[in-house]
Amino acid sequence: MASKTSILSKRALQLTSRRPTTQICYRESLRRAGMATVAPPVTQDSTSKRGPTAMVFMNMGGPATTDEVGDFLSRLFSDGDLIPLGRLQNYLGPLIARRRTPKIQKQYADIGGGSPIRKWSEYQCEEMCKILDQISPETAPHKPYVAFRYANPLTEHMYEQMFKDGFGQGKGGRAVAFTQYPQYSCSTTGSSLNELWKWRNRLEGKRASGEMHPPGSITWSVIDRWQTHPGLVEAFAQNIEAQLKTYPEERRNNAVILFSAHSLPMSVVNRGDPYPAEVAATVNAVMARLGFSNPYRLCWQSQVGPSAWLGAQTSDTVREYVARGQTDLVLVPIAFTSDHIETLYEIDQEVMHEDAQNNPGVKRAESLNGSPVFIQALADIAKAHLDSGMSCSRQMGLRCQGCKSERCLESKRFFAGEQAYTSNFVM
Structure with missing residues (x-):
């Protein structure tokens, strides 16, 4: 009998392969011109009871050139x-x-003159929306958007595009802010949500209209963390298993799996940020799926500046293990959902070539990128959220123990308060 995972993978491939030829040409021409994919104007689908729904992928982004x-x-x-x-x-x-x-x-x-994160983010969101149109027709059509924190398309550009497509400005509509950081941190998801809250207030909230929730404004809900979702865990596990198979059988179970996540300043960690615990939860879930087949460690990368950061650093870890003779190492970017500079340069070039001294036993598991299992997981997470009627998780409403940020407080209040409006979209 085929496994549940293989069935899901085939289903995702079938659903994500349906695209009219004209739409392919249109989107391809936009990509070649260096433009974001433009969503068609919002229209009410005849089979939809609660749509249309904007699905907004949030991430840090990266420079395209x-x-x-x-x-x-x-x-x-x-x-x-x-x-x-x-x-x-x-x-x-x-x-x-x-x-x-x-x-x-x-x-x-x-790494080729720019970051591929926009390409992968747009692809993942578009493919997820195709699956959602099939498995959640009552909230269709699902419109894909990307909002980056530091690169184009910026949050304000995404918001303006939503206006052009028929959301908000008196027309209402539902939008889901879907963080592409599986593990929550105030520095990543929190920052993106603070930025979304800021532009929402400027463009259609209190600063724009004088009202906190004017009639016809967009109703927002948030998928703020998904660190142990079975589909995410399965996608990571399959990529690790594929890399482990490249080792000779007699060495395979002794290869050390090194999970690497972006580090945080210790000032943020000591404030009570949940990120380290949520990354560790992902690591434990993946290793449980693998049957704890190999020794493993969690390490941290991308430290900037002289202040104290969460360690041990990935570069130091690889250098120390190689020096001790432990040269079979599988690096796994556990907090990233696609390739970008931290994988393609920092891990592939600095860590694997410099710190590992080009040792052939030091390898990296493929990033999630276009994995059908991963994209199916995104759709499953989104559908469960849409069906729940929740504006955000219970965890998101709880501030860090040492948080003093008024911006963070008001942002959390806003998204938690959207519960009163989100329930209108559940029947």
Whole structure:
């Protein structure tokens, strides 16, 4: 009998392969022109009772060309939710960005001249929406959008596109902010939601109309974490198993699996950020799915600046193990849902070539990217959320123990308060 996973994979492939030829040409021409895919105007589907629904993938983003690196870094280092620099954030952030721009431009040049994160984000969202149209017709049509925190398409650009497509501005409609960080952190998902809340208020909330929830504004709900979803776990496990099979059978079970996630400043960790625990939960779930077949460790990457960050660092871990003679290592980017500079440059070039000294036993599991199992998981998560009638998880409403941010408080209040309106979309 075929496994449940293989059936899901075939189903995802079947559903995601249905695309009219004209639509392919239209989207391809937009991609070649360097433009985001434009969603058609919103129309009520005759089979839909609660649609249309905007599905918004949130992520940090990445510069599409080396010319965009400076602006990308300036936004990144100016974000106090991600890199807290205190009262001088607005001065120090752009200054650090300018100093680092030439170095980071070279790194992007080395991986092809830009980040592939936009390509993968748009692809994953579009394919997920096709599946949702099939498995959740009552909320169809599902319109794909991408909102990046530091690169195009920025949150405000996404919001303006939604207006053009018929959402909000007196027309109402439902939108789901779907974080593409499986594990919640105030520095990542929290920052993206704070930005969404800011632009919502500027464009159709209190600052725009004088009302907190004016008639005909967009109703938002949030998928704020999904760190142990079975589909996510299965997608990671399959990629790890595929890489383990490349080792000789007598060495396979002794290869060390190194899960690598983006690190955080210890000031953020000590404030009570849930990210380290949620990453560890993903790691444990994946290893349980693998039957704890191999020794493993969780390590952290991408430390910036002289302040203390969560460790041990991935680069140090690989260097130490190789020096001890443990040269069969499988690196797994456990907090990333697609390739970008942290996988293609930091892991593939710096860690594997420099820290591992090009040792052939040091390998990396493929990123999730276009995995049908992963895209099916995204659709399953989205459908469960749409069916639940919840505006966000219970966890999201709870602030970190040491949180003093009024922006974070108001953002959480807003999205939790959307519950009163989200329930109108559940029958």
